[in-house]
Amino acid sequence: MSKKYAVSATFVVLLVLLLMLVNLAPGISTGTTNQQMSSSTSHSTPKWGFKGAYANYSYSASNASKKVSSYELVKITSIGSGGSFTMDTTTGLNSSEVIFFSPGVSNATFSNPGNFPALNITGLSQLNAGRIPSTFTSGFPGAKLKKNVTVSTTAGTFIADEIYGTNKTENLSYAMFIDTTSGIIAKLYLKIDMTPGTGSSNVYMNLTRTNVPMGSSGNSYIWIIVGGVIIASVIAVAGVILIRRRK
Numbered sequence: 001m002s003k004k005y006a007v008s009a010t011f012v013v014l015l016v017l018l019l020m021l022v023n024l025a026p027g028i029s030t031g032t033t034n035q036q037m038s039s040s041t042s043h044s045t046p047k048w049g050f051k052g053a054y055a056n057y058s059y060s061a062s063n064a065s066k067k068v069s070s071y072e073l074v075k076i077t078s079i080g081s082g083g084s085f086t087m088d089t090t091t092g093l094n095s096s097e098v099i100f101f102s103p104g105v106s107n108a109t110f111s112n113p114g115n116f117p118a119l120n121i122t123g124l125s126q127l128n129a130g131r132i133p134s135t136f137t138s139g140f141p142g143a144k145l146k147k148n149v150t151v152s153t154t155a156g157t158f159i160a161d162e163i164y165g166t167n168k169t170e171n172l173s174y175a176m177f178i179d180t181t182s183g184i185i186a187k188l189y190l191k192i193d194m195t196p197g198t199g200s201s202n203v204y205m206n207l208t209r210t211n212v213p214m215g216s217s218g219n220s221y222i223w224i225i226v227g228g229v230i231i232a233s234v235i236a237v238a239g240v241i242l243i244r245r246r247k
Helices: 003-024 034-039 121-128 220-246
Strands: 054-062 067-079 084-091 104-109 144-153 156-167 172-179 185-193 200-210
Touching: 144 185, 144 200, 156 185
Parallel strands: none
Antiparallel strands: 054 067, 054 200, 067 084, 084 104, 144 156, 156 172, 172 185, 185 200
16 A cells, blocks of 8 residues: 555544544534424524423432332423423322422423423523523522532433522422523422421432433543544554555
8 A cells, every 4th residue: 555545544534533423422512413403493492392302300209207219201292383382291109299290281382381391591591691590589589509510310411500599488408400501400309398306308300311402411521532542543553554664
């Protein structure tokens, strides 16, 4: 093989490796699926605003007397006009438990998501600007915000903003982690103080699966390092080949 073809082959290998790296690393790619792109062509449509969008959560609750493990699943089944949509919510919980998303079929809009566990575009913009969304200020007085928190869930590792605080009127404390790209709730913790002498109840929700494009995962840095090592190795091998051919 001549020097010309050896160099060309090296560049082809590098190009293929770069394409593989972009496709494999979730933090490098745009994170937008074809389904979401075809359904979300307007700035008024949130990333989760497409037919079939879903978020599934594991649920666990415990207090001094019992423990409960279950799930909650919310899925958009149809999109209507003017940003309206219909969703179906299922859960393995019974009515005596703390249920975050009421089971059954319900209607909502992109501006008022209702049961769907995500912020609307206005709320997400406020969050990304470092402000607690107005939808929280009335129901969660005294809420605080922590920006750019890495949160790990069963569905993956995401960059989220944490809204947390204490509601003394309801005798509860809470922490909610919201994905900064999609507005999807990634994780939620609730501690409810019971009547004196009975302890407290702890409720956890953890995102297990979703098809909504979410933000950069912390694992993307690993892909960058791996890709860099591979590319450097290929360049080194190509250099050795060229040196030997010159000899």
